[in-house]
Amino acid sequence: MASESKGTVLLALGANSLIAVAKTAAGLITLSSSMLAEAAHSWADTLNQIFLLTSLKRSEKPADSMHPFGYGKERFFWSLLAAVGIFVTGAGFSLFEGVHSLLAGSHEKIPDSEYYISYAVLGFSFLLEGSWLIKALRQVKGEADERDRTMVEHLRKSNDPTVKTVASEDSAAVIGLVLAAIGLALHQVTGSAVYDGIASIAIGLLLGYVAYALGRDTKDLLIGEAADPELRLDIIHTINAFTEIDSVLELLTMQLSPDEVLVAVKVDFAQSATSDRIEAVSSEVERKLKQELPSIKHVFLDATTPSEEQRQLARDLKELAAADAGGDVEAIDRLTAAEVERDRTETAR
Numbered sequence: 001m002a003s004e005s006k007g008t009v010l011l012a013l014g015a016n017s018l019i020a021v022a023k024t025a026a027g028l029i030t031l032s033s034s035m036l037a038e039a040a041h042s043w044a045d046t047l048n049q050i051f052l053l054t055s056l057k058r059s060e061k062p063a064d065s066m067h068p069f070g071y072g073k074e075r076f077f078w079s080l081l082a083a084v085g086i087f088v089t090g091a092g093f094s095l096f097e098g099v100h101s102l103l104a105g106s107h108e109k110i111p112d113s114e115y116y117i118s119y120a121v122l123g124f125s126f127l128l129e130g131s132w133l134i135k136a137l138r139q140v141k142g143e144a145d146e147r148d149r150t151m152v153e154h155l156r157k158s159n160d161p162t163v164k165t166v167a168s169e170d171s172a173a174v175i176g177l178v179l180a181a182i183g184l185a186l187h188q189v190t191g192s193a194v195y196d197g198i199a200s201i202a203i204g205l206l207l208g209y210v211a212y213a214l215g216r217d218t219k220d221l222l223i224g225e226a227a228d229p230e231l232r233l234d235i236i237h238t239i240n241a242f243t244e245i246d247s248v249l250e251l252l253t254m255q256l257s258p259d260e261v262l263v264a265v266k267v268d269f270a271q272s273a274t275s276d277r278i279e280a281v282s283s284e285v286e287r288k289l290k291q292e293l294p295s296i297k298h299v300f301l302d303a304t305t306p307s308e309e310q311r312q313l314a315r316d317l318k319e320l321a322a323a324d325a326g327g328d329v330e331a332i333d334r335l336t337a338a339e340v341e342r343d344r345t346e347t348a349r
Contacts, residue, residue: 009056012166013049015132016042019125026121030114033101033193034180035121037094037200041176041207042125044090045169048082052162055079059257069298072257076222079161080215086169087211094204101197115188119181126177133170140167157228160258161218172210176203227253227261229332230324231293235263237321238289244273244281247314249306260297263289266304268314278303 020042027035055078063070137151140163144154158164183199186192226232236248250266269278286299306314316338324331 009049009052009162009166011135012132012170013046013053015128016046016049019128020046022121022124026118030110030118032118032180032184032187033097033196034183034199034203035118036097037203038122038125038176038180040093040097041090041173041203044086044088044207045173047089048085048165048169051078051082051085052165056162069256069262070260072260073222075161075257076218079165080218080222082165083211083215083218086207086214091204091207091211094200094207098197098200098202098204101193101200104193110188112188115184118184122177122181122184126174129170129173129177133167133174136163136167136170139163158258159221159225159228159255161214161221162258164217165214168210168214172206175206179203179206221255224254227255227263227295229335231261231295233321233324233331233335234293235265235289235296236317237325238292239265239267239285240318240321242281242285244270244277245285246270247306247311248317249304249310249314251317256297259295261293261295262298262300263296264300264302266302266310268306268311269303 020039023035023039023042026032027039055075058074058078059070059072061071061074140154140158141151143158143160143163144151147154149157155164155167179199179202183196183202186195186199227235232251232253235253236251239245239248246268248265249268252264254262256262269281273281282301282303285301289296289299304310317335320331320335320338
């Protein structure tokens with residue numbers, strides 16, 4: 001998946017670099033607010049692709065004594081910087097240029113030839129951005145099909161910030177081009193730069209929302225988001241299959257990278273299990289989890305004497321895991337709802 005993500009980023013980098021140069025030239029010639037906003041948008045996207053390439057490279061470094069769980073979270077850190085870049089460079093400049101155009105309120109006559117230059121650049125950009133968007137969406141669809149999800153559901157749940165960022169940027173780019181074209185057309189027809197300024201502000205607001213959404217998702221991953229609920233139920237079901245284990249009392253997971261998960265679990269061993277057997281089963285559990293669920297990188301098992309509250313929670317989790325394994329599509333939603341309610345109860349204490 002990392003190699004496919006790298007290919008997607010490289011294609012986007014090449015396209016955005018070319019488009020940024022063309023938009024900048026057209027913006028400087030025409031002094032159009034919406035064209036200058038689009039130029040800033042493309043330069044921000046170009047910088048962001050460099051951030052994402054850096055994240056892919058640095059996240060491949062092997063674990064060491066100072067970073068025993070590896071460098072996978074580099075993907076999340078650089079993706080957060082990319083979101084900040086979209087907000088500051090793209091949204092900030094677009095809003096500034098749009099407000100400046102509105103306050104200036106120029107009605108100066110602009111030669112039609114300058115508009116045609118802008119339209120040509122926008123058309124060229126639309127073809128490139130549209131083709132890269134299709135490429136990114138195909139990758140998203142392929143990943144979604146592998147997980148039996150819709151594209152929208154996969155984009156919402158995916159732990160890979162690279163593809164999510166590229167798909168979001170390209171979608172915003174296509175919408176931004178349409179907004180810029182509308183602003184230019186109204187400017188040409190009416191002779192008022194107000195419409196150009198409004199288009200620039202709309203582009204800025206669009207980029208601001210994209211930056212916020214990407215930053216929010218990446219922030220959750222960076223500070224230690226749990227694994228997908230479906231994976232957690234699979235973990236519980238796999239562990240409960242061992243007859244020496246009575247129940248899973250508590251399961252803690254953390255996404256170390258888009259493809260790696262840390263698992264820490266408290267279990268209640270059967271009273272008949274000897275110390276030697278407990279050691280053997282612990283090793284077997286780790287081996288089976290890594291074999292059946294390849295994204296699991298580290299497993300920590302803790303034998304615990306349960307409280308009555310933990311016993312009840314373990315029974316509920318076991319039922320949900322069994323239901324999910326049996327094909328109950330609502331098991332994941334019930335798990336999520338139970339966790340939300342439990343968090344509320346803990347917060348109220």
